[in-house]
Amino acid sequence: MIQDQIAEMERRALAELQATSDLVALDEWRIKYLGKKGELTGFLRGMGGLSPVERPLVGQAVNTAKNILETAVAERTERLKSAALEVTLTRDKVDVTLPGRPVQVGHVHVITKVFREIIEAFTAMGFQVAEGPEVELDYYNFQQLNIPPGHPARSMHDTFYFSESVLLRTHTSPNQIRVMEKQKPPVRIIVPGKCYRSEATDATHEFMFMQFEGLAVDRDITLADLRGTLAAFARRMFGEERKVRFRCDYFPYVEPGVDLSIDCLICQGVGCRACKYSGWLEILGAGMVHPQVLRNVDIDPQKYSGFAFGMGPERIAMLKYSIDDIRQFYRNDLRFLRQFA
Numbered sequence: 001m002i003q004d005q006i007a008e009m010e011r012r013a014l015a016e017l018q019a020t021s022d023l024v025a026l027d028e029w030r031i032k033y034l035g036k037k038g039e040l041t042g043f044l045r046g047m048g049g050l051s052p053v054e055r056p057l058v059g060q061a062v063n064t065a066k067n068i069l070e071t072a073v074a075e076r077t078e079r080l081k082s083a084a085l086e087v088t089l090t091r092d093k094v095d096v097t098l099p100g101r102p103v104q105v106g107h108v109h110v111i112t113k114v115f116r117e118i119i120e121a122f123t124a125m126g127f128q129v130a131e132g133p134e135v136e137l138d139y140y141n142f143q144q145l146n147i148p149p150g151h152p153a154r155s156m157h158d159t160f161y162f163s164e165s166v167l168l169r170t171h172t173s174p175n176q177i178r179v180m181e182k183q184k185p186p187v188r189i190i191v192p193g194k195c196y197r198s199e200a201t202d203a204t205h206e207f208m209f210m211q212f213e214g215l216a217v218d219r220d221i222t223l224a225d226l227r228g229t230l231a232a233f234a235r236r237m238f239g240e241e242r243k244v245r246f247r248c249d250y251f252p253y254v255e256p257g258v259d260l261s262i263d264c265l266i267c268q269g270v271g272c273r274a275c276k277y278s279g280w281l282e283i284l285g286a287g288m289v290h291p292q293v294l295r296n297v298d299i300d301p302q303k304y305s306g307f308a309f310g311m312g313p314e315r316i317a318m319l320k321y322s323i324d325d326i327r328q329f330y331r332n333d334l335r336f337l338r339q340f341a
């Protein structure tokens with residue numbers, strides 16, 4: 001009888017179901033017995049050849065078997081799923097008592113740090129920050145700063161040229177001109193930025209370096225203002241007890257020109273290798289803006305005067321932290337950089 005065959009298939013199916021061990025095997029089982037071409041459907045397909053009396057009986061038997069198998073497979077699926085979850089939970093168990101992995105926290109680069117300190121020192125005295133292009137015109141980098149073609153000062157600037165008139169700026173001073181072209185006195189700015197010189201690198205020279213340009217133009221600005229401003233800066237950066245010294249120096253765009261030194265941080269002025277036994281460390285160059293530079297931007301040197309200064313934050317950082325090689329700053333050696341966290 002067909003009912004017997006159905007009952008036999010049901011037993012076989014249930015036995016196989018109990019033997020399934022994972023969800024893949026379950027799927028195979030489902031296709032074999034309950035699928036469109038599965039064994040159960042096979043019985044329905046054969047019903048055409050049955051007598052009208054047998055037909056409903058067989059149909060009922062198929063339905064009953066179908067219900068039993070579907071219920072069984074649903075239960076089995078649940079059980080296998082929770083077993084799989086159990087395995088995952090045990091395998092991936094997290095020991096919450098373990099100490100955490102340390103998270104590496106970054107910090108600003110030592111040059112950025114000194115950079116910000118310098119900006120703070122001058123903005124506190126009323127200077128504003130201005131910026132300018134790194135790719136500069138010869139006109140701004142040299143000519144307007146009183147360094148015409150053929151001027152000997154050009155040989156001190158080993159310049160990267162793009163063409164006869166376009167170059168990588170060798171200092172931040174061209175921004176004096178750029179600012180004064182647009183802004184009439186009073187002017188109080190500092191210009192931080194990268195500069196480039198085509199130099200062989202050594203312990204004190206890099207082909208790329210940072211520079212700070214400062215400029216103050218107004219009525220009655222004198223060398224005493226320059227001296228007071230820069231001495232205040234030097235003491236803020238290197239300590240209130242620092243002595244400062246100004247000496248004559250030469251830059252084509254200032255008259256007179258000076259350089260500023262502080263008494264040696266290492267030997268306190270007695271004399272050591274760092275200060276070349278002079279007791280003094282030079283930190284920047286400065287001077288009173290040359291009258292010709294003022295005239296170049298239509299500012300009357302009879303009415304106005306100003307001072308300008310330029311310094312390298314690398315040099316300031318080297319002195320402040322006793323670093324003996326400028327190339328350390330841009331080598332990206334973490335052992336070096338982490339000291340300034």
Ligand SMILES: [Zn+2]
Pocket residue numbers: 264265266267268269270271272273274275276277279280
């Ligand atoms: Zn010294």
